[in-house]
Amino acid sequence: MISDRARHLGRFLAGFVVVGLSACISPQAQIDRLAREGLLVREVVSGSPFRHVVYRPLTPRVGSVLHVYLEGDGTPYVGRTQITSDPTSRTAVALKLMLEDPGPTLYLGRPCYLGLAHEPPCDASYWTLRRFSPDVVQSLAIVLNLELARSGLRRITIIGHSGGATLAILIADRVPAVDRVITIAGNLDVAGWAQLHGYAPLTGSLDPLTSAPHRSDVTLLHLAGAADRNIPATMIQGAAQRLGGRVIVIPRYDHLCCWVAYWPFFLRQDSDSTMTD
DSSP: OOOHHHHHHHHHHHHHHHHHHHHTSOHHHHHHHHHHHTTEEEEEEEOSSOEEEEEEESSOOOOSEEEEEEOOOOOSEETTTEEOSOOOOSSOHHHHHHHTOOSSEEEEOOTTOTTOTTSTTOOGGGGTTTTTOHHHHHHHHHHHHHHHHHHTOOEEEEEEETHHHHHHHHHHTTOTTEEEEEEESOOOOHHHHHHHHTOOOOTTOOOTTTSOOOOTTSEEEEEEETTOSSSOHHHHHHHHHHHOOEEEEETTOOSSTTHHHHHHHHHHSOTTSOOOO
């Protein structure tokens, strides 16, 4: 007869094996799988001083505007104090949004993400305190200009989720072809966000609110979730009063839910249409 102790040990070991197996599926592997299922191709391209992973559609698409998707900050920390060895997003909201977009698209990877965390000049500062640093922004801008030339298009809309929205606004100042930025649950007030959550200030990073003046010829649209506790809608509204642009607050949406399900509807509408949940 199996003792109670043995049964408890068996349950513990079974649970341990499941956790171990799930942990073997890295965020990078999950993103690669999503990309393959969405018929995207992966490439590593050079900016300066970083290299970047990009995903683009396997076959060319019809359209006059290149939609560029920028991911959020991913997982810089485990808990509040332990820095992770790989910040790659475990939710990949921006990639999932791109997979709903039928037009010309590009997923522009942030430096040191998507399997490049241990490649020079990367170190943990580039996904923690210096995640929005001038050299990060400049390297992304270089790659974006190269990708625009490759596409043969003349106009770019950047769509950024969370910290990707921060970078979208900063990149737009450096890439003349960008004429529109759409932020989704965007961190538009970096200092205010850090203070709200009790984080250390992101020294070495640019902040859209203090990096002004920004280009006046770029149209800004800010989408916020009324239930977002990470970046509250009120914070986005306050930042938009200084940055410019229209703010649309969607009831019951939070930082992650339910932007992917809503995106096909958004893409069918003009940005000036009234949006309801």
